[in-house]
Amino acid sequence: MAIVLGPNRYGKAETRLVRVIRDGDTRSLADYNVSVALSGDLAATHLTGDNSGVLPTDTMKNTVYAFAKKHGVGEPEEFALLLARHFVTTQEQVETARVSIESFGWERLGPHSFQRKGDYTRVASVVVTAEFEQVVSGITGLVLLNSTASEFRGFPRDEYTTLPETTDRILATAVDARWRHVSAGGDFAKSYAGAIEAMTAAFVNTYSASLQQTLFSMGSHVLEKRPEVAEIRLALPNKHHYLVDLSPFDLANDNEVFIAGDRPYGLIEGTVTRDDAPPAPAGWYL
Known part of the structure; x- marks a missing residue:
């Protein structure tokens, strides 16, 4: 050996x-x-x-x-x-x-x-x-929240599933994103500001059936608005908010009072890329 x-x-x-x-x-x-x-x-x-x-x-x-x-x-x-x-x-x-x-x-x-x-x-x-030269820009810890316009239903159930379906929930995340540039030149300040603007606009304007759908919308919007970006990788933790049971106090809770959960949390990750983007070296997002 x-x-x-x-x-x-x-x-x-x-x-x-x-x-x-x-x-x-x-x-x-x-x-x-x-x-x-x-x-x-x-x-x-x-x-x-x-x-x-x-x-x-x-x-x-x-x-x-x-x-x-x-x-x-x-x-x-x-x-x-x-x-x-x-x-x-x-x-x-x-x-x-x-x-x-x-x-x-x-x-x-x-x-x-x-x-x-x-x-x-x-x-x-x-x-x-x-x-070669490779440039990756990004952001970590960008907290975004939609107080409505989000749902999660139609998922498979088994003997261990207790989560109820919902058609109106808080959707919150702390964005960790990395995007790879087509080349090692350009106006990086303008590119960074534009990418953040595109991501947040997509988060705000997407009616979300899942955080996965929101992720793809955010990544797609960056690629549509920023031609200098070849692909983007997003990691979106689902910052859960749980409806508080107010029935012991004879109070109704019409999606108004929540507990902000800490952990465990769902973690949604994905890469959105142009089909004509130059190939990425292995581990480009590290």
Whole structure:
């Protein structure tokens, strides 16, 4: 029996970066969490402890900070591409660089004052090799809720099914979405805003017979509105709301008083793609 080294990578995870952009008396803020992972000709360090091809992860951290000063940060996709290209072109042993960024939003309160906004986080991930570049944008934790215009009925029943059918329910979710760009160029700020607008519009305007139907509607609307997006993957937890039994108090509950459930929860996942989209590398959404 032969024992061999399988796929591997290493890097610096979650380098916290806050970049203040000065424009006269006005300040802008970029708040990033940057993770770098490199792979390539790294067998020697695993098999013999030879570190001659292992760029220190501390160097990766330092590169993030130095690049933030030298080049600025721009959109998270742009900064991730800048870093990934650097590692691939300057380290001959590195074949693939993956850079992922979480971007935390701040709302301006004045020329130099800010308030953290929203529970959601913008995300971006790029993969760069000598042959190709891939850009994935996304969002996590975007909470949406429809107080009606949702039902769930007609499902199969067996001896363990207790869930009643409903023609009027709360539909709520916390959107986790990743969308792959056709190319590594473009206006990423406009694309991100447009994708979020398309997703939320579809959620609002879809009469939902199931969360699966809503997922497909949201993904389809993004592809219809954003030609730069090749495909989108969505993970939608069903944030259940249960009708409270008020009968012990001689009170009727006409879909007005609910318990917001925590766990367990349904998790609906799916990918919506163009039939003419360029093929995606395996694991593009990771």
